[in-house]
Amino acid sequence: MVLIMLIATLYSPLSSFLMAQQTTAGRRYLRAFVSGFFVAVPVTVTVLDRFAYVARVEGASMQPFFNPEGGLKSDIVLLNRWSVRNYQVQRGDIVSIVSPKNPQQKIIKRVIGLEGDFIRTLGYKNQYVRVPDGHFWIEGDHHGHSLDSNSFGPATWTSSSCHR
Amino acid sequence: MFRRVLGKTLGFVGYTIQYGCIAHCAFEYIGEFVVCSGPSMEPTIINHDVVFSERMSRHLCKIQKGDIVIAKSPYDPNMNICKRVIGLEGDKVCTSSPSDLFKTHTYVPKGHVWLEGDNLRNSTDSRSYGPIPYALIRGRVCLKLWPPHSFGTLSESPTKRIIKTQSDSD
Numbered sequence: 001m002v003l004i005m006l007i008a009t010l011y012s013p014l015s016s017f018l019m020a021q022q023t024t025a026g027r028r029y030l031r032a033f034v035s036g037f038f039v040a041v042p043v044t045v046t047v048l049d050r051f052a053y054v055a056r057v058e059g060a061s062m063q064p065f066f067n068p069e070g071g072l073k074s075d076i077v078l079l080n081r082w083s084v085r086n087y088q089v090q091r092g093d094i095v096s097i098v099s100p101k102n103p104q105q106k107i108i109k110r111v112i113g114l115e116g117d118f119i120r121t122l123g124y125k126n127q128y129v130r131v132p133d134g135h136f137w138i139e140g141d142h143h144g145h146s147l148d149s150n151s152f153g154p155a156t157w158t159s160s161s162c163h164r
Numbered sequence: 165m166f167r168r169v170l171g172k173t174l175g176f177v178g179y180t181i182q183y184g185c186i187a188h189c190a191f192e193y194i195g196e197f198v199v200c201s202g203p204s205m206e207p208t209i210i211n212h213d214v215v216f217s218e219r220m221s222r223h224l225c226k227i228q229k230g231d232i233v234i235a236k237s238p239y240d241p242n243m244n245i246c247k248r249v250i251g252l253e254g255d256k257v258c259t260s261s262p263s264d265l266f267k268t269h270t271y272v273p274k275g276h277v278w279l280e281g282d283n284l285r286n287s288t289d290s291r292s293y294g295p296i297p298y299a300l301i302r303g304r305v306c307l308k309l310w311p312p313h314s315f316g317t318l319s320e321s322p323t324k325r326i327i328k329t330q331s332d333s334d
Contacts, residue, residue, distance in 0.1 A: 042185035049192060087241045098299035101275040103225065134239040157241035158299035 053079040053161055055096065057108055061140035061147065062094070066108070077108070079161035087157055089114070089136065097138070098158040099147070108163070109148050113137035123150045193219055195303065198234055200246050204287035208232070208318055209246065214310035215318075217303035227277070227298075229255070229326055232305040232318055235279065238296050246305065247279035247289050250325050253298070258325060259291065277301065284323055 057066040057075045066075045079096055089095055089111050099105045113119045115133045122143055131137050135154035140146025149155055195218035200209050209215065209232070217234045221227055229249055237243040251257040251272045260268045261284075272278050276295035281287025290296065308314055 038186075039182050042189045043182065045192075046185040046188045049188070098297070099275065100297040100299070101273075103275055103298040132239065134237070134241060156238050156297065156300065157236065158297050 049081070050085075051080075051082050053081060055079055055106070055108075060145050061142050062108060062110070063142040063145075065094075065141050077163050079163050081161040084160055084162045089160075089162060094163045095138065095160050096163065097155055097160040100152050100155060100158065101147070103158075107147060109138035109140050109146070111136050112139045112149075119149075121150055124153070129154070191219075193223065195219055195306075197309070198244070198246070198305070202246075204281035204283050204289070205232070205246055205248070206283045206286075207322065208248075208282045209305075209308065213308060213314075215246075215305045216307040216309055217305045219303045221304045222301050225298075227252075227301060227304055230321055233277075233279070233301050234303050234305060235296060235301045238293055238300060244302065245279070245289075247281050247287070248321055249277050250280045250290070250321075251278035251295075251327070253277070255329065256327055257290075258327065261291075275299075280323070280325055282322055284325075 055077055057077055060067060060070050063070065066077070067073070084095070091111055091114060093111045094108060095111055096106050096108045099107045113131050114136050115131050117131050117137065119129045119131060119137045121127060121129055122139075129137070131154050135156045137149045138155050139148045139150065143150075195216055198215050198217050200213050200215060201211055203211060221231075222233075227233060227249060229252055232246065232248050234244050234246050237245050253272050253274045253276055255272050255278070256269050257272060257278045258267055259270050260266065272295050275298055277298055278290045278295045280289045280291065305318060308316060308318055
């Protein structure tokens with residue numbers, strides 16, 4: 001086992017020295033591919049994290065705005081992450097946040113109230129709620145078929161993006 | 165002459181964008197350096213300590229009870245808080261202070277975690293604002309880097325507030 005590792009460590013610098021003597025088209029292609037890969041992947045990941053993100057809306061909680069037919073056809077939306085970089089949204093915006101009940105699921109709902117607003121709730125444990133600082137109240141357009149603030153209370157900034 | 169300057173400027177801008185994106189990916193998916201302030205985690209982390217927090221555990225949902233995490237404050241998304249995880253979803257946590265006669269308990273709801281600072285007397289944590297959603301966690305602190313005499317991994321909780329259940333000892 002140790003002998004094999006010794007041979008491997010001696011072989012690799014020797015082989016790369018021999019290969020560097022002859023720059024074939026294959027090696028040039030490989031170098032171009034690797035350098036392109038290291039440019040394209042970080043730039044794409046940064047753009048998807050900071051600027052825009054494409055997502056498919058599933059479920060009936062935002063009918064009739066999204067998925068009006070329901071069932072087979074799902075709407076595809078563009079989420080704007082740049083506009084929420086300062087954590088400012090307005091009432092009436094549709095936002096996508098990570099669900100407070102399940103951190104691996106994202107939900108898309110409409111912002112009804114911002115911090116300091118008084119909300120009359122539909123089916124929440126208190127009938128009137130004051131939205132605390134740093135939180136906002138979201139509801140789906142299709143009341144009754146929606147997992148929103150009426151179930152889990154005011155939502156906070158768990159990685160949200162905005163669709164205007 | 166003008167074309168050479170334009171070419172060099174474009175090349176410089178291209179390199180800046182490329183290295184900026186690589187830096188963003190490193191800070192977002194690998195780890196970041198955090199300067200901690202405040203007394204709420206003494207004696208484990210003192211004011212002005214520099215720690216390294218890694219992001220992979222949070223993306224893979226592998227945060228465990230007893231880890232120190234950096235999270236977004238639920239009241240101000242621009243502020244970060246550094247606390248220890250006392251309970252994950254479904255765990256029983258003690259909500260009464262040690263001086264109370266009757267002990268009250270609560271269960272952490274689904275998708276939330278219960279955070280407490282190590283310095284129980286001087287820490288605003290889940291005992292005041294309740295459990296926070298798991299998605300607010302940014303990363304897990306794994307190494308203390310500064311001051312040099314306390315370099316290394318961080319110690320276990322000194323407060324003994326973690327209630328160990330049957331399934332933990334497996």
